[in-house]
Amino acid sequence: MLRRIKYIRRLLSKLSSFAVFGISSLILGTSLFPLFHVLAGFSEKRFNMISRRFVNLFFRFFVKYIEVTGAMRLSVENRELLKGIKGKVVIANHPSLLDVVILFSLIPNSNCIVKGALVQNACISAIIRNLYIPNSIPFEEQLERAKKSMIEDGNNLIIFPEGTRSKPGEPWQFKKGAARFALFAEADVIPIYFGGNEKIGLRKHDKMLQFHPTERYMYNLKVLPSIPVAPYKDMPMSKSAILLTDKMKEVLEKEHQNEKVTQ
Template identity: 30%
Template sequence: MDIKSVTSKKIYTFNQCWRLFAIAFGFILFGVFGFVVLSILWFSLLRLAIWNKNHRITIAQYSISISFKIFIGIIKSLGIIQYQFEGLEKLKQDKNCLIVANHPSLLDVVLLVSVMPRCDCLVKGALLNNVFISRIIKTAGYILNAESEKILPQCQQILSNNGRILIFPEGTRTVPDQPIKLQRGAANIALRCHADIRLIHIQCDPPFLIKQQKWYDIPIKKTSFNVTVGEKISIDDFVEPNTTVAARKLTRYLTSVLIQAENI
């Protein structure tokens, strides 16, 4: 759907007005709960009570997953969105692998983390400047893409302990009406850490909370998210002596699979 068809309508229907109110309420609730309850109160208590860093990170990530599950449950019950997962049983079995997904909406990470109680994320370093989520990122032990020299050692340590890492290789949300374009970071991590890849495709129709769209640009109909968990990609199929070449090939393959999923 053309983004212009979503944002050009100025007179909202009653249903759109309700969803506008509901999403505003949802963001306020998310901000207050995330900053006050989760970040200030609960994570401060964790830092005081749990001295073992790995144990603290595990509890923090479980807490975030439960919080996200509650949040999407609330906005679904308010009629803002609907969502469904396909192949979720595959995801629950994954260890020692990368979870790689396309990134059409701001809610992508919320949806995925809500069904992965134990999962590390590769996040933008700039998010540390956000007072609402910087403490959450630190307590959960998420990997910062700005600290390039630490990324591979952190990833290797997580994966060697049967962990999994969520990565959106586009680096940002998909630009409307533009083809998917992946960066090579996820492929490099997979190859250098010798980790398989679980590829996930997220469909968001009609577009909502996407790149270049204001939060108050409410679609005419309720947005539906369809999250499809694909087959696992064996890294052994892409390993070769020249890692740079291998990363290009793997990135092209991931791109082609995601584009194919977009066109189904």
């Protein structure tokens, strides 16, 4: 009975967190973004800087809210490696729905490639259109916009090489897109490993009314040493993208195997 009560409490915490996220995102997009335009003097660069900073604060609040309500616990190893980073490509494995939210809470100056369909989502449409890069535009344009954001504005590009959330129990399938962004912008790669327990209820194809059966979501992140792109620069893009993708997968899979051994 006690386990059942705890399960229901955590599930309710999860549902309330999603409600808070949706309502807050709607307010941000419809009310605060227009205000930021005015405060920035209608300068696009200042608007982006103000907005990204505010979004970071919002995600930090949101992550803390989920922790306080008892639905999640977050730990970050080697967090200092993220301090002050600029113009990097940040990659990670992608086990759950909250991964991008957590990364945005940790990295203030973040950009991201997002699903073009999210532009149609009423809650976050304005945020997507104003700050991030939809994958529905031509890939060459995505490359140019990401490079400009990293080089001129010092933002970091967050991207999941799998392209979507991992399928439980199946091998990771990394695409070459993340490597191509890094090589095109000549930006080193910072890998982050998402460990912890199984994110039941937040995985691909899971139902909203699911939760881990025995405990809260454990997010054990580990920031890994950066992967330089210099060794791949003098190769044809087709070859360098394959090799860099293989390297990214090797680094994250090694950490995944290490976690399995220590469990």
